[in-house]
């Protein structure tokens with residue numbers, strides 16, 4: 713199989729044996745020299761100053777960086793919510809940077825699964841209906857699709873809450889609905905923006921376990937987070953600084969497991985004190 717060096721090959725942390733040769737037909741996302749400038753009246757803000765990296769299929773990437781480093785800007789570009797000022801963004805073989813607004817809307821609804829900090833569920837709809845929402849825009853609301861939504865609800869542990877409304881669910885349960893919704897289209901990748909930012913540590917642990925499972929199944933996940941203990945559950949951390957890629961680290965299996973155990977111990981201690 714043809715291989716290529718992953719661009720800006722991430723530096724292995726804690727496991728020098730990690731192979732960063734990635735088969736070229738397995739790269740889900742490839743961005744090159746991506747820039748984003750916001751033109752204001754008095755100045756131009758250079759929010760991204762030429763960022764390049766590849767995300768192989770099945771990767772689990774945490775994007776980190778200080779406030780103002782460009783994380784949201786990058787997330788908006790990866791989520792096709794905004795267009796870059798320059799550079800290329802390939803999703804599979806499609807150059808997203810050249811697409812018009814309608815094409816971007818199609819990519820968003822069909823090929824990207826979104827998970828937001830504030831869940832973004834529709835209050836009037838049930839769990840199953842919320843999971844089906846991305847299909848609504850494609851006019852796909854048959855019995856088969858409903859069955860798939862039910863199966864996804866069951867997979868995230870909400871099999872006994874199918875007809876509940878969001879207000880009848882805890883924050884963690886609402887985020888589970890959002891995770892199931894993000895998978896309904898079998899997306900090319902899942903984009904999570906501070907997915908655990910509103911959750912307590914017990915619920916954060918539960919949501920991260922679901923992400924672990926999705927990753928083990930081969931899902932491609934990109935998440936933005938401020939929290940080290942959340943980022944260390946990913947396979948890779950990309951750190952931005954002043955709009956540029958500052959560090960690209962692979963996280964060894966051992967380090968991920970240590971992060972998982974540390975978090976489980978913290979939760980156990982918390983529960984013991986309660």
Ligand SMILES: Nc1ncnc2c1ncn2[C@@H]1O[C@H](COP(=O)(O)OP(=O)(O)OP(=O)(O)O)[C@@H](O)[C@H]1O
Pocket residue numbers: 750751752757758759777778779780781782783784785786
């Ligand atoms: N719509 C906009 N118009 C003008 N400037 C913007 C806009 N959005 C972001 N910026 C600027 O671009 C830079 C990067 O912002 P961005 O929101 O991407 O950073 P961030 O890393 O997500 O920060 P935070 O962690 O605080 O959310 C900042 O200097 C910010 O002020």
